[in-house]
Amino acid sequence: MTTPSLQDGIDKAGSPVGLLWRPGAEPWTPEVVDREFAGWRIEQRAWHEGVALLNLSHHMYDMWIEGPDATRVLADYGANNFEKFAIGQAKQYVPVTRHGHIVTDGILSREAEDTYLLSGVPAAQHWVQYHAEQGGYDVSFSTDPSSAFRPGGGDPRLFRYQIQGPLAVELVEQVFGAPIPETKFFHSTPVTLDGRAFKALRHGMAGQAGYEFIGPWEHAAYVHEAFLTAGEPLGLVQVGALAYTTPSVESGWIPSPVPGIYSDSELAEYRAWLPLFGIEGARPLYGSFFSESIEDYYISPYELGYGKVIHFGHDFHGRDALLRAKEDTSLRTKVTLVFDPDDVRRVIGGGADPGFVVSYARHRVETSAGLVGLTMQTASIDPVGTVLSQTLIDPSHAEPGTEVTVVWGDHPGSGTGPEADLGFPRIRATVQPSPFDRHARTEYRRDA
Known part of the structure; x- marks a missing residue:
């Protein structure tokens, strides 16, 4: 029996959003680890x-990349600086599509002269392996899936x-x-x-x-x-x-952005190569923001704060698009939203302490001007005393102290208008910098 591909799933669902939209999806938590030890x-x-x-x-998910062309294939499909990459060093690997949308990031460690280890959500690993195989690069791959998916x-x-x-x-x-x-x-x-x-x-x-x-x-x-x-x-x-x-x-790290791979006709063969039940077909979309177009969920690495690691000193896939994006003043800004504690208790906790909250939903962020941003990850942070959310927001609303509201709820998906008033409750929030932690924001990587 042939294993269904990502493209098969899209075709059957009618669209990428039709495949991925799952209201009420359970948020991801790490496998094979106790939920709590001390609370x-x-x-x-x-x-x-x-x-x-x-x-x-x-x-x-770990993938070892080894061979004479290991550096070349990673540099050809990654925006990082490979001229300065020491053995024993790690980098946030940033692969992008030809249109400059991030595929997803990963941690890339140089293990030896011609050996690398790429770890994290496997979308980046899939991207590198596919292009290496299609391009005839002299490399080999060895993988170790996460424990929940290890054969x-x-x-x-x-x-x-x-x-x-x-x-x-x-x-x-x-x-x-x-x-x-x-x-x-x-x-x-x-x-x-x-x-x-x-x-x-x-x-x-x-x-x-x-x-x-x-x-x-x-x-x-x-x-x-x-x-x-x-x-x-x-x-x-x-x-x-x-x-x-x-x-x-x-x-300030945003995990698992939507890979920009679902709509480009030139990536049809790639989608046919990817398994339907891999991360690209299984990571759900949900929240109060809904669009029939998957491209409304794509993200530039500049919006994620990766501009400092993009290196234009070499040719790489998506380079021209990133050069244009570098000058694009309309790209969203990554910020932290600090939720109003009273609204958190009212909306999420039903009037009481809501306890643990974590969500990867794309919730609408609004002002009187309408939609101004999307939440990317939201969680209770007990030492702060409320819920924080990593959010991408229009530059005109990114100033710390700006007041916004978060629309808290799950849009039902296709068949209901994206702008329909569904009576979802609102949570007041205040824009603050990202990273939220001052040390992480100002000193964390000074000696990198």
Whole structure:
């Protein structure tokens, strides 16, 4: 039986939006990790006030790219600077379509001269592999899907543990018996623990200090137990699946933007190559904003704040479109919306504390002028005392302190007008910068 393709699904549904629109969809949370260990509020506070351990081992999709043409294919289909890419360094990989829309980002690590590891939501991996195979590049691919999708089950190839928070450095020193050598942001250094070799990637989230430790799965249990034991006197808190989804709302990273691949006729063969039940056909759209045109959901990397990593010193797919976008003053601005706490209780909590909230819905953001923006990810942030939302908004409404309203509800989809008054409640919100965390906004990447 032939596996249905993404294009098959679009054809059957009648349109890309018809395929993806799913009101009331359950928000994603990481696989194979307890939902809560100490409670999501305590876990959020741990990386603000103490030290937290996050297990990233199970939800990352990894693809190793190896061969003489590894750098060339990544540079041909990525907007990053490959002239300055050291072994042991990682970058936010930014692939775009010929029209300059992001496919989705990923974390690209250079493992050796001709070997890279691309991790994250697999849309970027699919894009690179397809074009490498079609273009005859001399590279090979090895993949390890996330644990929920690994054929036959089994363990991941790698463990990934993040240690984050004001006490992270102290904990790391306790575990290794000495400070880790000074390492630039998003660079790694080799480490050993009782003869077990792995690497420490200088990382952080929501502006907090920390590392991501990555190594062979055979060492996973030992390394995990070492951090738990050394962290107990410091009040180490393990972070569960609920709280794990929220630091991106503070740090300004927007996960899983809609890939700009659904409508270009020149990508029909690509859509026929993609499986229907991959991320491109399974990640739902929902919220109070609805459009029959999938292109209304496409995003420029400039809107995501990736302008600083785009490098025009080489030719790459989508380069001309990004040159035009660089001068486009109408592109939306990424901001943080701070929801009015009383409205949160009234609208989301039915008059009470709503508890944990996380949503990837595209909700309408309005002023008296009408629609001015879309929410991208929304979550309760207990240390802030309310709900925050990463939002793309028209530049004329992006000034901090601007007051807007968020339309909270799920449009039913096709058959109801996009502008229909469905009686959805409104939540008042105030525009603030993105990243919301001051340290993440001003100092986080200075030593990258």
